[in-house]
Amino acid sequence: MKIAVLGTGITKFGERWEKSLVDLAEGAALEALDDAKVQVSGIEAIFIGNMLSGRVDNQVHLGSLIGERLRFNGPTVRIEGACASGGMATREAVLSLLSGEYKKVLVVGVEKMTDCQNSQISEALMSAAGEEERRAGLTFPSLFALMARAYMEKYKVSEKDLAAVAVKNHFHASFNPKAQFPFEITTKQVLKSPKITEPIKLFDCSPISDGAAAVVLADKDTPCQVAIIASAQASDTLSLARRRNLTKLLSVEKAAQKAYQMADIGPKDIDLAEVHDCFTIAEIMALEALGFYKKGEGWRGAVEEGTYLGGKLPVNTSGGLKAFGHPVGATGVKQVVEIANQLKNKAGKRQVKGARIGLTQNIGGAGGTAVVHILSND
Amino acid sequence: MKIAVLGTGITKFGERWEKSLVDLAEGAALEALDDAKVQVSGIEAIFIGNMLSGRVDNQVHLGSLIGERLRFNGPTVRIEGACASGGMATREAVLSLLSGEYKKVLVVGVEKMTDCQNSQISEALMSAAGEEERRAGLTFPSLFALMARAYMEKYKVSEKDLAAVAVKNHFHASFNPKAQFPFEITTKQVLKSPKITEPIKLFDCSPISDGAAAVVLADKDTPCQVAIIASAQASDTLSLARRRNLTKLLSVEKAAQKAYQMADIGPKDIDLAEVHDCFTIAEIMALEALGFYKKGEGWRGAVEEGTYLGGKLPVNTSGGLKAFGHPVGATGVKQVVEIANQLKNKAGKRQVKGARIGLTQNIGGAGGTAVVHILSND
Numbered sequence: 001m002k003i004a005v006l007g008t009g010i011t012k013f014g015e016r017w018e019k020s021l022v023d024l025a026e027g028a029a030l031e032a033l034d035d036a037k038v039q040v041s042g043i044e045a046i047f048i049g050n051m052l053s054g055r056v057d058n059q060v061h062l063g064s065l066i067g068e069r070l071r072f073n074g075p076t077v078r079i080e081g082a083c084a085s086g087g088m089a090t091r092e093a094v095l096s097l098l099s100g101e102y103k104k105v106l107v108v109g110v111e112k113m114t115d116c117q118n119s120q121i122s123e124a125l126m127s128a129a130g131e132e133e134r135r136a137g138l139t140f141p142s143l144f145a146l147m148a149r150a151y152m153e154k155y156k157v158s159e160k161d162l163a164a165v166a167v168k169n170h171f172h173a174s175f176n177p178k179a180q181f182p183f184e185i186t187t188k189q190v191l192k193s194p195k196i197t198e199p200i201k202l203f204d205c206s207p208i209s210d211g212a213a214a215v216v217l218a219d220k221d222t223p224c225q226v227a228i229i230a231s232a233q234a235s236d237t238l239s240l241a242r243r244r245n246l247t248k249l250l251s252v253e254k255a256a257q258k259a260y261q262m263a264d265i266g267p268k269d270i271d272l273a274e275v276h277d278c279f280t281i282a283e284i285m286a287l288e289a290l291g292f293y294k295k296g297e298g299w300r301g302a303v304e305e306g307t308y309l310g311g312k313l314p315v316n317t318s319g320g321l322k323a324f325g326h327p328v329g330a331t332g333v334k335q336v337v338e339i340a341n342q343l344k345n346k347a348g349k350r351q352v353k354g355a356r357i358g359l360t361q362n363i364g365g366a367g368g369t370a371v372v373h374i375l376s377n378d
Numbered sequence: 379m380k381i382a383v384l385g386t387g388i389t390k391f392g393e394r395w396e397k398s399l400v401d402l403a404e405g406a407a408l409e410a411l412d413d414a415k416v417q418v419s420g421i422e423a424i425f426i427g428n429m430l431s432g433r434v435d436n437q438v439h440l441g442s443l444i445g446e447r448l449r450f451n452g453p454t455v456r457i458e459g460a461c462a463s464g465g466m467a468t469r470e471a472v473l474s475l476l477s478g479e480y481k482k483v484l485v486v487g488v489e490k491m492t493d494c495q496n497s498q499i500s501e502a503l504m505s506a507a508g509e510e511e512r513r514a515g516l517t518f519p520s521l522f523a524l525m526a527r528a529y530m531e532k533y534k535v536s537e538k539d540l541a542a543v544a545v546k547n548h549f550h551a552s553f554n555p556k557a558q559f560p561f562e563i564t565t566k567q568v569l570k571s572p573k574i575t576e577p578i579k580l581f582d583c584s585p586i587s588d589g590a591a592a593v594v595l596a597d598k599d600t601p602c603q604v605a606i607i608a609s610a611q612a613s614d615t616l617s618l619a620r621r622r623n624l625t626k627l628l629s630v631e632k633a634a635q636k637a638y639q640m641a642d643i644g645p646k647d648i649d650l651a652e653v654h655d656c657f658t659i660a661e662i663m664a665l666e667a668l669g670f671y672k673k674g675e676g677w678r679g680a681v682e683e684g685t686y687l688g689g690k691l692p693v694n695t696s697g698g699l700k701a702f703g704h705p706v707g708a709t710g711v712k713q714v715v716e717i718a719n720q721l722k723n724k725a726g727k728r729q730v731k732g733a734r735i736g737l738t739q740n741i742g743g744a745g746g747t748a749v750v751h752i753l754s755n756d
Binding site (some may be wrong): 045051052053054055058059060061062063065066067068072073075076077079080081082092096097098099100101123124127128129130131160173194233236237238242253303338347364365368369 | 393429430431433437438439440441442443445446449451452453454455456457458459460466469473474475477478479501502503507508509611612613614615616617620636642740742743746747
């Protein structure tokens with residue numbers, strides 16, 4: 001597989017009260033088109049990744065809405081798969097290019113989450129979880145807390161080990177002015193932050209965010225600096241209650257296996273990765289599911305600094321969901337933006353030197369859906 | 379293009395208070411798999427068409443939810459494009475098969491609309507319309523009333539001419555036990571029905587419905603009785619306010635042109651069609667945009683009975699959105715189900731004799747999005 005990444009765009013993530021959902025989408029889209037040196041009229045279709053607009057903004061038909069704003073008059077489609085919506089929109093765009101139907105398309109991931117009460121958002125987000133768990137009153141932090149507790153007990157891991165992920169991702173975000181939290185935090189701050197649901201504390205969680213990210217993709221015959229060389233998606237049960245093992249992300253394992261096979265490479269060939277750290281435990285489990293660390297050893301990544309900028313395998317150089325922000329539908333596209341810019345040697349102070357191959361991993365719900373992309377500049 | 383249609387499934391449409399959204403999806407999916415003689419494990423991906431689940435059911439991540447119910451553990455994706463969600467899900471499934479990524483996939487269109495107040499549904503549906511028109515307090519009947527008034531004035535057409543569409547589609551539905559309204563109505567009943575927004579009366583409108591439809595699709599190498607030979611999507615402005623001409627459906631014209639080109643045929647080669655008659659005026663304008671009737675003459679279809687069963691070009695033999703029902707995300711898939719069954723000579727009392735080529739046309743909003751598919755049994 002070879003799908004050209006021609007351009008990328010991304011807004012500042014955070015509490016963007018001055019911008020609407022469509023404003024954000026437009027901002028990222030125009031930046032990506034400009035970067036790709038492509039006019040709107042040069043695009044044949046737009047794929048939108050968005051989770052909550054029906055619920056939070058009472059706006060569906062988002063493809064049409066964003067298309068109209070961009071003065072685009074071709075086909076648009078919205079893809080939804082909870083927090084994996086952005087990765088899935090990228091993937092559907094890739095498949096449309098492989099089908100031969102289009103030669104050049106735009107992908108926009110966008111979410112506006114701060115325009116309503118936090119309690120509404122918690123409830124809305126739980127619409128991505130299993131029915132049993134919703135009825136039991138669980139929230140996403142509590143689902144991941146269940147996974148964290150199982151993991152910590154099995155592998156004898158401490159809250160401090162989890163905290164290391166947050167500290168690392170804030171460190172990376174401190175080099176990224178578009179991050180929601182472009183500043184460092186300490187382990188002590190994480191450990192002393194308010195308890196949400198044991199063992200998860202406030203600073204183990206990614207924030208509620210507004211933001212958008214966009215990429216212009218093109219078919220294999222289009223010359224490019226960076227290409228998507230693998231795209232894979234896999235599933236696990238929606239409910240944690242139905243899983244045999246809470247200490248691993250099966251959907252991520254399956255998607256990663258497929259992606260490595262497709263690219264004919266292995267985890268050792270990856271130079272950097274953007275993974276789905278919606279909670280600190282999620283990054284640790286992702287590192288294992290992606291084959292970067294053995295089972296029970298993913299926590300070593302941040303603790304031993306192998307996943308730091310300058311380490312063996314830098315992870316979440318953007319700042320991750322934790323510190324860059326997590327406008328859910330935008331996240332999967334943002335990951336592709338970060339990796340593409342790294343592979344183009346355009347990542348500024350957070351540049352991973354000599355990076356050739358990068359990976360993105362995006363999940364929906366508590367891992368019910370997983371999407372993995374591999375990019376290369378070869 | 380050749381995409382095999384291996385099997386179809388459809389639930390009874392109507393007020394299905396005894397069934398949940400997922401129950402409906404499961405019912406249609408299992409029937410389609412059974413019809414295709416394919417196990418769930420023989421499917422590689424599921425594409426879900428749904429518009430309102432985020433808003434009405436507070437449920438997103440529907441792919442994962444429905445996948446779990448079907449005990450399917452592969453990739454799932456939800457496609458949303460307002461009332462065109464079903465047609466678009468079919469189209470994304472087609473593109474995924476053309477890409478070579480999958481060989482066999484399931485498409486499920488599903489909507490559950492009757493579990494909330496009618497006023498809530500009206501508001502939720504308007505989330506598919508342009509911002510200006512929402513703010514002005516318009517509803518979908520009033521948007522189509524604007525189009526109807528412009529059309530009636532320009533082409534000297536009466537309310538009775540519009541009513542003929544409803545009478546025809548109810549007549550067709552009287553042969554279809556799965557229809558929401560499987561009975562005939564008279565022109566007088568339509569004309570005397572409560573006024574909603576002039577010139578649209580209650581019986582000019584399609585109903586609020588629950589229901590699901592499903593198809594199993596396979597790649598070109600899979601032997602089949604019926605195949606999709608063209609798939610096209612196009613756009614117009616979301617807002618009516620920005621259109622130059624209210625008397626035609628530009629997006630439908632564009633999608634139809636593309637589809638005819640792709641199948642290398644013209645409107646005259648079509649033996650029957652399922653069109654998007656959300657309101658009676660919408661069928662009339664669709665017939666013109668699809669090239670079946672000249673501009674200003676689409677109303678002749680039902681009035682002169684050319685679009686009746688037994689006529690030159692039977693339209694909406696299923697009963698259409700008007701009488702079969704319109705669970706929005708299911709509609710585009712339902713149209714494919716009806717045409718496939720007609721082309722397999724399995725439509726019972728409403729069989730179009732000797733039908734070889736059929737067309738489906740599905741729109742989102744007031745025609746902001748249009749999807750056209752052409753099927754053949756050759």
